[in-house]
Amino acid sequence: MTEVRVLSALDATRIQLYHFKAIIIAGMGLFTDAYDLFCIAPVLSMLSEIYYKTDSIGTPLLSTFYVIALLGAALGQLFVGYLGDRLGRRRVYGICLMIMVLSSFGCGFSVCTTRRS
Numbered sequence: 001m002t003e004v005r006v007l008s009a010l011d012a013t014r015i016q017l018y019h020f021k022a023i024i025i026a027g028m029g030l031f032t033d034a035y036d037l038f039c040i041a042p043v044l045s046m047l048s049e050i051y052y053k054t055d056s057i058g059t060p061l062l063s064t065f066y067v068i069a070l071l072g073a074a075l076g077q078l079f080v081g082y083l084g085d086r087l088g089r090r091r092v093y094g095i096c097l098m099i100m101v102l103s104s105f106g107c108g109f110s111v112c113t114t115r116r117s
Contacts, residue, residue: 025093029093032100033073036069036073037069037070037073040065040066040069041066044057044062044065048062080092080096
């Protein structure tokens with residue numbers, strides 16, 4: 001019964017700046033998760049060109065990488081959800097955001113030290 005009251009209260013409220021902030025924050029979280037899962041296939045094809053020039057990387061190895069990525073995403077969601085319940089969702093979301101920003105800068109400033117012909 002309380003669920004019906006909550007939903008009707010949401011339907012009756014005016015749209016405020018908070019609603020747009022919530023939509024943008026949720027959308028960016030969804031975008032980053034989808035982007036990570038989308039990038040795995042092109043990155044693996046690039047790595048196969050670099051390290052497996054003569055041979056194909058093979059379907060079993062590619063499938064293993066894809067399964068590990070999806071399993072990591074599912075376990076990460078469970079773990080971060082648990083931390084969000086324990087420490088607060090805003091704090092955990094901020095920590096995850098900082099980890100992603102620092103990791104992105106680390107990837108951007110990583111330098112290959114080997115010369116390729």
